[in-house]
Amino acid sequence: MRTPKTTVTSSPQHSSSSPVIQLTDVSKQFGSLQVLDHINLTVEPGEKIAVIGASGCGKSTLLRCINALEAVDEGTINVNGMSLNDPGLDINAYRARIGTVFQDYNLFPHLTVLENLILGPVKVKKVPKAQAIEQAKLLLEQIGILDKINAYPENLSGGQQQRVAIARSLAMEPSVILFDEPTSALDPQMTRSVQAMIEQVAQVGMTLLMVTHDIAFARRVADRILFMHNGQIEEEGSPDQLLDQPKKETTRAFLADL
Ligand SMILES: Nc1ncnc2c1ncn2[C@@H]1O[C@H](COP(=O)(O)OP(=O)(O)OP(=O)(O)O)[C@@H](O)[C@H]1O
Ligand SMILES: [Mg+2]
Structure with a gap:
């Protein structure tokens, strides 16, 4: 398996300088x-944010609320200028530019790699099929698995599946990609290949919000780390601030336990 090096190209970013994501x-x-407790969060275009915290503190729920898989009880969520509180919201348009890569179950098992990659662009974005296929081939070439274009997910390694899942997100030209522990089901070698791809995506300016238990990875990729505790953002800061000089005792205790 070839590990991608430097080739993932940029996709169009959120057009204005307003926040990509805003939770109030x-x-x-x-x-x-109480799984989320008065969360306030602003994600600016191009920011890379890592979310850390103990099991059960609400990290996945936070991402699931942002992509509208869960409804919130109170507060407002805005993504790309669209509000989940807007009764006239077009939910498909809202979701179309939010990339989501979870731990597993990302690809449609009954579709080939190519079919997985072109489904969203053709069905949701109405991209002509031939153009979507060209774009998919380019992405697969960039991540070094063009030879798997007609394979089904079950015949790919876990790392290859996750890289295809990331490519599928990129094919939709998202304004942000939400990652929920994208490498936690993978062995160390596959973890490295998926992390390398995420780092490339980060380097070309994609906005990222990612839940991870891998502190070294968070330090490498994130420009801000949020530490969640009991449904709240307990502390946030740059990787150096938060990881090396945490202010809160709960943050110190969490980091000391890793
Ligand atoms: N659909 C649900 N119904 C009831 N409780 C839920 C549901 N989803 C999550 N929870 C609970 O909400 C809390 C937060 O869950 P969440 O999955 O957000 O945690 P997490 O921080 O992602 O944990 P982990 O690190 O283990 O993935 C947990 O106590 C969980 O059991
Ligand atoms: Mg979780």
């Missing part, structure tokens, strides 16, 4: 459990 006082409960 977002709260959510599951029953009596």
